[in-house]
Amino acid sequence: MTAAPPRDWAPHTQEVRPYRQRLARGPRADKQLREITVALPPYIRDRDYPIERPLAAMTTASAGDLGHLDLVHGRTLKALNHLQLRAESVDSSKIENVDASLADYGRALLGVGANASAVSMASATAALTRMIRDAETTRAIRPEAILQAHEDLFRHHPDEGHRAGTFRTTQNWIGGSDYSPLGALHVPPPPETVADYLTDLFAFANRDDVPTLVQAAIVHAQFESIHPFIDGNGRIGRALIHAVLRRRRATRHLTVPIASALVAHRERYFGALDDYRNGSAAPLIAMLASATSVATAESWRTAAHLKDLRKEWHDAVGGSRPGTALHRLLDLLTEEPIVNVALVMERVDASESTAREAIAKLVDAKVLSKAPRSRRAPVWLAKQVLDEVDDLSSRIQASSRRLREY
Numbered sequence: 001m002t003a004a005p006p007r008d009w010a011p012h013t014q015e016v017r018p019y020r021q022r023l024a025r026g027p028r029a030d031k032q033l034r035e036i037t038v039a040l041p042p043y044i045r046d047r048d049y050p051i052e053r054p055l056a057a058m059t060t061a062s063a064g065d066l067g068h069l070d071l072v073h074g075r076t077l078k079a080l081n082h083l084q085l086r087a088e089s090v091d092s093s094k095i096e097n098v099d100a101s102l103a104d105y106g107r108a109l110l111g112v113g114a115n116a117s118a119v120s121m122a123s124a125t126a127a128l129t130r131m132i133r134d135a136e137t138t139r140a141i142r143p144e145a146i147l148q149a150h151e152d153l154f155r156h157h158p159d160e161g162h163r164a165g166t167f168r169t170t171q172n173w174i175g176g177s178d179y180s181p182l183g184a185l186h187v188p189p190p191p192e193t194v195a196d197y198l199t200d201l202f203a204f205a206n207r208d209d210v211p212t213l214v215q216a217a218i219v220h221a222q223f224e225s226i227h228p229f230i231d232g233n234g235r236i237g238r239a240l241i242h243a244v245l246r247r248r249r250a251t252r253h254l255t256v257p258i259a260s261a262l263v264a265h266r267e268r269y270f271g272a273l274d275d276y277r278n279g280s281a282a283p284l285i286a287m288l289a290s291a292t293s294v295a296t297a298e299s300w301r302t303a304a305h306l307k308d309l310r311k312e313w314h315d316a317v318g319g320s321r322p323g324t325a326l327h328r329l330l331d332l333l334t335e336e337p338i339v340n341v342a343l344v345m346e347r348v349d350a351s352e353s354t355a356r357e358a359i360a361k362l363v364d365a366k367v368l369s370k371a372p373r374s375r376r377a378p379v380w381l382a383k384q385v386l387d388e389v390d391d392l393s394s395r396i397q398a399s400s401r402r403l404r405e406y
Contacts (some may be wrong), residue, residue, distance in 0.1 A: 004278065009218075010042035011279030012225065017190060018179065019171065025178025036171070036181045039227045045203040049214050055086050055282055055289075059213040062289040063250050065296045073303045074253025079334035083385070087257035087393045089125040092238045094263050102386045103379075106338025112377045119156055125154050126152040128239045132247075132255060135243040137269030141219070143198060145243070146236060153232050155192040160231050167194055167228045174227070181351060186277065188227035188253075197226045199352045205244060213292065217285040221276040238262075241288070252299050254297050255405040257396060264397035290403060298395045299305070305388055306334050316365040325350040335386035340378060351381060 019036040050277035051059070073080050088106065100108075100118035127149035134145035149166030168191055175185030189197060204210075207217045221238040238259055245251050262269045265287070272284040313330050314320060320327040328348045336343065344355040359380055362368040371379040 005275055005283055007279035008052075009279050009281040010044075011274065012039040012041050012046070012277045014038070014039055014311070021180055024168070026177060030180040030182050031180050032175050033180045036173075036187055038171075038187045038189055039225065040193075041197065041277075043200045044218065044222060045200045046352055047204070049210065049281060049285075050315050051211060051285075052282075053241075055191050055286060056211070057284060059211055059289045062292040062296070063212055064294055065243075065251055066245075066256060069256070069303075070251045070254045071297055073300075077303055078304065079254075079306050080337040081254045083306070083389050083392065084255045084257050084299060085301060086389050087381060087396075088242070088255055088259050089128055090121055090389075091129070091237050091257060091393055092259035092313060093121045093124050095238075095259060095266060095269070095348035096234050099268065102389060103338070103381060105377055106381070106386075107227075107371070110338065110340055110343060110379065112340060112347060116158075120153075123153045123156060124235050124239075126256070127236065128242065131236075131239045131243040132246050135247040140241070140248060141202055141243055141249055141250065143202060144199065146240075149297040150229055150232055150236055150241060153235060163230055167198070167343075168230050170230070172227055172230055186225075186227075186274075188225060194226060198228060201226065205240075206247075208248070212245065212248045212250045213289050214281075215248070215287055216241045217288040218276075218281055219244050220283050220288075221273055221281065224273055225277055255300070256292060256295040257393065258288065258291045258295050260393045260396040261294045261400040262287070264400040281335055291400065294399045294403065295396050297397060298392055302392045306385075308332055308383055313362075313365070313367050316367055317361060320380045325358045325362060326353045329355075330367070332364075333382040333387060336361070337369070337389070339368075339380055350373065358368070 009131045014037050016035050017038050019033055021031060024031045079303060093099065096121050098103055098117050100121055103123045104115055104118035108118040109125065114387055130143050130152055131149045135141060147165045154164035157164070165272065171181065173184035173187045178181035181187045201219065201222050204283055205215070220237050220241050224233060228232045229236065241258060242255050251342050264268040269287065272287050274282045310330065317326065320330060325348050329344060332344070332347050333339070336347070341352060341359070344350065344359060348355060348358070350358065360369060362371070363380070367382060368380040369383055371381050
């Protein structure tokens with residue numbers, strides 16, 4: 001049996017509260033449940049984390065590596081950020097058991113028929129992008145941005161659309177029964193306490209005197225404990241990590257795929273959240289620092305791959321002159337590896353005939369290929385870029401597993 005990590009943070013307290021189902025559902029035991037034990041997180045607005053020297057060195061090094069990557073490639077390689085955003089959104093969704101092919105995901109981003117999982121992954125990208133942009137422009141973590149991101153995530157969901165963009169007003173729980181908190185792994189604080197907990201959380205998230213990665217980890221864990229939405233807490237909570245990093249200017253341009261490292265250790269990640277509830281923040285802080293370092297290192301490799309790939313394409317089409325539609329389309333494909341005619345017309349600023357001609361040239365040069373199942377609404381894929389998205393995620397996961405082995 002693994003020993004519990006030492007306490008370095010205030011643990012959640014347990015409190016018995018009355019409970020009754022709104023609608024009688026499920027087995028008899030669920031219908032007869034009259035009391036539940038809720039977990040009440042500590043208030044953290046003014047709390048300081050007593051970080052020990054080894055962990056401080058680890059978080060400082062991770063933040064430094066991230067800042068260096070952002071400085072070198074952030075302004076000059078927009079394509080890197082687009083690929084990182086895709087990898088982050090895809091793997092954050094995978095943590096919640098939402099998965100789809102990259103081609104379907106791309107069709108969903110274009111708004112061209114895709115399955116429900118792909119639409120959900122595309123919505124996660126929109127939510128992540130919104131939260132990062134808001135933190136960058138307002139220099140604050142704001143409830144308005146989180147609510148808007150949640151609406152992005154669920155507005156198209158057939159079952160949760162009516163709750164999109166609203167904090168919960170009912171009791172929720174994690175694990176156990178589908179009908180009541182009976183046997184739940186974690187029962188968050190009652191709905192009437194959510195507003196005060198979030199006010200406290202935002203005050204902590206907007207401090208500037210807490211080490212950045214420590215702050216990001218604690219904000220994420222506290223948000224998961226509060227669980228302010230009926231669904232979507234995991235994806236919004238992981239997006240909060242990036243919002244904190246952008247607000248603190250740890251990154252100014254890039255979004256490294258931290259979730260790709262976390263998905264490699266899904267159970268350990270959930271265990272670190274449990275440790276936080278039991279009063280130990282260090283496991284999650286260390287996991288976030290490690291994930292950031294691995295994601296940063298592999299993103300350097302992807303940056304080099306993208307530059308090489310763009311040169312290969314230039315040679316494959318026999319060269320292209322700057323300013324032409326073909327040249328602009330080649331640049332676009334490193335950022336948007338799944339396109340249709342409408343997107344090319346908009347982003348390349350070309351007529352329909354010019355856009356179609358440029359696409360045809362890239363198909364002939366084997367830069368683009370037509371997506372399967374897209375005869376009615378044709379979609380083209382830059383498969384080498386999609387492969388790089390997939391490879392970036394795989395490399396991060398493999399590196400994370402190797403680190404854990406030693």
